[in-house]
Amino acid sequence: MAKLNSTEWIWRDGEFIRWQDATVHVLSHSMQFGSSAFEGIRCYSTPRGPAIFRLEDHLQRLLNSCRMYRMEMRYTVDELVAANCELVERNGMDACYLRPMVIRGYGAAGMVPFDSPVEVYLPCWPWGAYLGDHAMENGADTCVSSWHRMAPNTTPSMAKIAGNYLGGQLIKMEALANGFDEAIALGPDGMISEGSGQNVFIVHRGTVYTTPLNGTLLPGITRDSILTLARDAGLEVKEMPLQRDFLYAADEVFLTGTASEVTPVRSVDKLTIGAGRMGEVTRMLQRTFLDVAHGRADDKYHWLCHVRAERAVAT
Ligand SMILES: Cc1ncc(COP(=O)(O)O)c(C=O)c1O
Structure with a gap:
């Protein structure tokens, strides 16, 4: 079983708030009706520091999820890339798991969601092997x-x-x-x-x-x-x-x-x-995948978003 290991900061709609302050009302639409779009993303420790695996692809999938549920997303993929990189750095993380969430907050009484504001949260925390x-x-x-x-x-x-x-x-x-x-x-x-x-x-x-x-x-x-x-x-x-x-x-x-x-x-x-x-094929694919993710092999598909390099360009 995996219990949450808290970190210090969570990004919420453009600002960093403390982990314990990232709370929502019990009657927020997403609580009542399961309407939050989210992602699960891994950041790996590499020789060049933390690197987030296929970050843009995950964020694009998040935006697609929002689009299908008519959730108005106020941030672009590029803005969310920058925010996630800052999040990892602010929390002093090397390897971690990121869980971007787009929720419908407090407002709508019933299932029709449009009276609830769309809110974006970006948490991250350390997480080891899911199945052990x-x-x-x-x-x-x-x-x-x-x-x-x-x-x-x-x-x-x-x-x-x-x-x-x-x-x-x-x-x-x-x-x-x-x-x-x-x-x-x-x-x-x-x-x-x-x-x-x-x-x-x-x-x-x-x-x-x-x-x-x-x-x-x-x-x-x-x-x-x-x-x-x-x-x-x-x-x-x-x-x-x-x-x-x-x-x-x-x-x-x-x-x-x-x-x-x-x-x-x-x-x-x-x-x-x-x-x-x-088996041999599984072992080869597991090794190749982890070698790319950990920056030990050529990243020929540009799957890694190196947090420090990204931050250096952004600032
Ligand atoms: C239902 C389901 N299927 C498949 C996957 C694998 O998707 P991915 O490789 O993008 O994490 C996930 C994990 O996100 C999932 O939740």
Whole structure:
């Protein structure tokens, strides 16, 4: 379980406020109706100081989430990049997790949100391996959830919005209650969708498979990074509908996400995957991903936003 480790400062609508002062009214719209758009972003320790992984891509996804829910966003990606970099520096962070949030505050009494102001908060805090260091090396024990992901055209799966995470909570809590680390959920068509907070990859006879963007899953930025790195490494990559049983026949299964990074799966429904330890392809992709994120490998896609360099340009 991950409890919040507080830091000193949170950015709120253009100013820095103390962590303990970042409070909202119990009747704010987002509290009542789950209407906050948010992101999860990692900042890595690199030889050039802290670097935020794919910051612009995350912020663009945040702006897209706001757009879909008609939340008027007053800040540009560039302004939010600068604010996040200042946040990391002010809090004296090296490696940390950033959680930009756009909420609808106090005002609207009912579901129609327009009488509630849109407020932007940028917190960050230190956060280690989401499924634990043990799972990063030895793999997570997973199950297939009895809860399905949302159907396309119910709520937009491309939006990272708090309400979408009710399903994720049910999926994760059921897994934990049954003694698993994580669960993989199916979509309404019975095909594999995603984990509670991760995209799913399968390796079978040297080919890397993942599910297509079909309206049931979040288009993960880590997913996109892994697809890029796998193609770069000369692996065959296929985005296609995957049936549940493919998990049991897989040579390797792994999960990707900002919090989970690249986490191998050791078992699904108590059936051991491959040899029951991290497979070669997973290991190579995990290493390559972490090498880029930690600034140990060439950042040829410009995925790292170096906080100090960014601040030096801004001031
Ligand atoms: C439901 C869900 N799917 C997938 C992901 C992976 O997305 P990303 O790699 O952008 O963190 C996340 C994490 O944000 C998530 O919450």
